[in-house]
Amino acid sequence: MTRYYGEHSKVFVSVDCIVFGFDQDQLKLLIGKRQMDPGRGEWSLYGGFVREDESLEEAANRTLYTLTGLREIYMRQVGAFGAIDRDPGERVITVAYCALINVKDYDDELRKEHGVEWVSLNQLPKLYSDHNEMVAKAVHQLRRRINSEPLSFNLLPDLFTLTQLQHVYEAILGEEIDKRNFRKRIKSIDFIEKTEHIDKVTSKRGAVLYRFNKKMFALDSTFRL
Amino acid sequence: MTRYYGEHSKVFVSVDCIVFGFDQDQLKLLIGKRQMDPGRGEWSLYGGFVREDESLEEAANRTLYTLTGLREIYMRQVGAFGAIDRDPGERVITVAYCALINVKDYDDELRKEHGVEWVSLNQLPKLYSDHNEMVAKAVHQLRRRINSEPLSFNLLPDLFTLTQLQHVYEAILGEEIDKRNFRKRIKSIDFIEKTEHIDKVTSKRGAVLYRFNKKMFALDSTFRL
DNA sequence: CCAAAAGTGTTCCGTCTACACCCATGG
């Protein structure tokens, strides 16, 4: 309880973004090769320093906006990482944030400008510093949260088929799900709405498109954040 | 991904300790009145600044040791809190840690020296800055974790009765539990060992004392962190 | 002898799991 600012030292604080996407039935992560020292050339998460005039959340949102051009992204704090020499250059404490975006919403030109790529979670290389640890923690959180929070929709377009949704669940949980049991479960959730639209792209027969109804969800007490 | 240290500003980083204890069948929290500005006189968690030569975990452990004289305490990160003016004096980003201790292990003289008190979670006053938020998040985490991690033992002496254990669960979950169902559940967990000892303090009849067997737990795959 | 806490089983119900076949259509 002894806090006399003057006696203490300040440190750099950064945010690192763990950006998940879903494509080709796989969970993907947005990573790039570091273009500066230390760690030049190593695979790394995208991050940035926290400014004086912004909160941690604001810093994370700004960084995500810079990277993707997207606002109002689903985002959760993963945790603070503060090993002494986690950054070989200077003492930097970082707060990791996990974000979920729809790959299709992300302008590919912007992606290239930032020199980042979608890499399958299954084939994730060794990342800079403690970034693998952050990703592991984020995945762990996703798995825990997927059944108590409507995450999955953030990885899909507004309209999606049940098969697509199932693939998202499978990618996050890392295991196959029985189709009938899955659909039964989904039907019992009333904020997942059937629409009149039919998707004819992925199947010849055509699949009914569903939609996440935010208002219905707000009224639903079974799920809680 | 643009990180040129020099251009960026540093901030103070502190750790705040949410210390839970269990006494009189209630969850208690260790809080004290701030003895410095800003916020002098307000109830507050115990905290301290992170030094240059220590990690976040080390800072939290050191702070806990200073406060309690105890080492090897059960501790988990709750999260980072970084609103711009959460500290009215200076920009301070804090990382909250939650700790569980056995009230009996804590020297009461040391407690008084630090000017902190055990306050029932049910009667928690308004705390300094965003500390109530931290506590709420910590309680939330405890509730989630209690069924997937052997937390409760950290709040009890080495030997405890099933009734005591049940009271810990009830205090954390904030609801009553059926005695028979609880005992059935506990009996199916093999790292909770019956001992030959009998407690004659709290009941006339006497209650069997149990113990948490760490080695058994390590072998048990049903529970996972 | 009685108050106070310890200890003990069974039944029911809802949820999860396993499992296989027909449908519609574009090419």
Added chain:
DNA sequence: CCATGGGTGTAGACGGAACACTTTTGG
């Protein structure tokens, strides 16, 4: 006409929830 993905129901297993009485003994 057939390959491809879409769509559907049922039976058994399992786990959680409800529920009440007997035992022991210190005072």
